[in-house]
Amino acid sequence: MPKTEFIDKKPPSEPGTIITATQMDSLNNQVATGEDFDGSSPLLHGQDIGAANAYAADFVFGKQVSSGTNNSVTAGRLVDGSASFINDAVELGFEVINISDRTRARVVEVISQNELGLDPNIFAATGKKYAVGLHLFQAPLVLTEGLKISFKAANANTGASTLDINGLGTITIKQRDGSVLQAGDIAAGEIVELTYDGSSFLMQLSAADKTKLDGIEAGATGDLSAAEIKTAYESNANTNEYTDAEKTKVAESEPAFAKNTGFNKDIGTTSGTVAEGNHSHIKTSVSGKNASEVNLWEVSSLQIVSCDLGSVAVNDEVDIYFNAIGINGGLDDIWLVFVSKASGTATIEFTHDSTYLRDGRFLSGIYPQYMAFAGRGKVTGAGTLILEARGSLQNPSGSFTINAGDGLMRVVVK
Numbered sequence: 001m002p003k004t005e006f007i008d009k010k011p012p013s014e015p016g017t018i019i020t021a022t023q024m025d026s027l028n029n030q031v032a033t034g035e036d037f038d039g040s041s042p043l044l045h046g047q048d049i050g051a052a053n054a055y056a057a058d059f060v061f062g063k064q065v066s067s068g069t070n071n072s073v074t075a076g077r078l079v080d081g082s083a084s085f086i087n088d089a090v091e092l093g094f095e096v097i098n099i100s101d102r103t104r105a106r107v108v109e110v111i112s113q114n115e116l117g118l119d120p121n122i123f124a125a126t127g128k129k130y131a132v133g134l135h136l137f138q139a140p141l142v143l144t145e146g147l148k149i150s151f152k153a154a155n156a157n158t159g160a161s162t163l164d165i166n167g168l169g170t171i172t173i174k175q176r177d178g179s180v181l182q183a184g185d186i187a188a189g190e191i192v193e194l195t196y197d198g199s200s201f202l203m204q205l206s207a208a209d210k211t212k213l214d215g216i217e218a219g220a221t222g223d224l225s226a227a228e229i230k231t232a233y234e235s236n237a238n239t240n241e242y243t244d245a246e247k248t249k250v251a252e253s254e255p256a257f258a259k260n261t262g263f264n265k266d267i268g269t270t271s272g273t274v275a276e277g278n279h280s281h282i283k284t285s286v287s288g289k290n291a292s293e294v295n296l297w298e299v300s301s302l303q304i305v306s307c308d309l310g311s312v313a314v315n316d317e318v319d320i321y322f323n324a325i326g327i328n329g330g331l332d333d334i335w336l337v338f339v340s341k342a343s344g345t346a347t348i349e350f351t352h353d354s355t356y357l358r359d360g361r362f363l364s365g366i367y368p369q370y371m372a373f374a375g376r377g378k379v380t381g382a383g384t385l386i387l388e389a390r391g392s393l394q395n396p397s398g399s400f401t402i403n404a405g406d407g408l409m410r411v412v413v414k
Contacts, residue, residue: 044149052155056164058099062136070123078116095136098122099129100167145198157186174200306388307411312346316379317414338390345383
């Protein structure tokens, strides 16, 4: 059944409300649930009637039948062109509360749908919010430290915000830590719970806090075992840990190499040397996989020189270089060089039809005279390889002689 309506004592034919022990026990043990039965006290909750960042709510309790804003200052009257007082079943003796000014009066006449007669006069200015009904009361009438309220926001906030309840003044809304609200801390349609700390309304949970809580999966706990934590951690990329056995293997691995050693072979520090290890190089002082070179002045004739490259593999590239400095050459002299395979089991293709033919011209006709040329071949069959170079002068205008130590053929396999 709904809450008991208390009525003042009337003449004997109309007795007042009879109070029972059950009713008194209910009142003595009230709980704020907002329900319509004895023992349930109202909630300090209201609908937002303000704007974004400037929220407002009116807390009026009791059996409210009509509400609005007055638009007349006729003495002893409540006039509201938008009201429907007769349709709302407003009766004589109903209470009217001027919410804006926190004053109250009784209905002494129902004049029309839009007008009521009041006693006393409580509307001295237009634009005042009101409520009409039975047993109405307005709370709170003052703000006290520790007061808890809630309201349903009509709009999301876009920055710092305030709240005015029951016309008690605009109070700043802050986060629990006292910081000013940021955009989105209040969502449209959100029920905002606040506590008054004596100067500001503090939010219990912001919209962002609620989103974080909503993101916690059902059944989640804070007492994960070591195995569960390990599984969750290693489910992410690049986070897998070694097992104890794997850690032991790592600990037993070879120590880090010193800068001059590799795989237990001492490289040394002498410029131009490399680690010999188990691989035999043809020439240790020439870069490349295999290499060979011959000094042109050390042979009896400039016509034929050869270079032994040892073992070569398929797709190895062979670079060939010639250079010489000498005297008695002419400006128009041409030195033709023909390179070919001399012997060995490997096969090679040069850049010109399986052979390599280049010519070098003197770069100047004065002493000293210099000529140089280079070329390349590619190994097509693995095996041993010795290359041969044949040279000759064409159109000589002089008798070119290579200076001692200034002539070289070098062949490098890459």
